[in-house]
Amino acid sequence: DAKTTQPPSMDCAEGRAANLPCNHSTISGNEYVYWYRQIHSQGPQYIIHGLKNNETNEMASLIITEDRKSSTLILPHATLRDTAVYYCIVLAGGTSYGKLTFGQGTILTVHP
């Protein structure tokens, strides 16, 4: 599976949009981009995933560049409860039968 690169930390003001970038320049054609987050002392939580098209659900939006070498997770109106470590993971197949390999992720701190 392709390697991902994320900034180690980011800050965001409550109520503003949080934009978390991820580079995955070696991504293959059949690899999906998954985003998870881990709130302190809890297990990771699935947020969203996509292949090439932009995706939106009740939690977030995922913007994937046309060349698929990078993506951005958008939390449209960040709250204090969104403070967490966010992991960008590339996984082949998109059918949830592969192994999730976690990098160091981005520590997002939402402040009042």
Place this chain on the structure above:
Amino acid sequence: SAVISQKPSRDICQRGTSLTIQCQVDSQVTMMFWYRQQPGQSLTLIATANQGSEATYESGFVIDKFPISRPNLTFSTLTVSNMSPEDSSIYLCSVAGQGAVGYTFGSGTRLTVV
């Protein structure tokens, strides 16, 4: 998505002893995964547990230290054997989602070895 019950939620153990962690899922799943998260670190996959076959271990993890059972499609155990303080970590189980929903994780077992 599946609901996972993981027990115990935390434990403090003496070095040299063993601890068995249980992971119960509310639906049948093909693959279950066990992770370790050392203090201040990201998650590291220990092994993949398939029902009816031996678990597949990642580099750096061995069956003698982390034996895994998978007796049916809804249950798995991970044992941390002959523990040392270096084994102090959070251990998490995970299952693959249905279709392409994503993976679900248990709430973790926080292990402290003294």
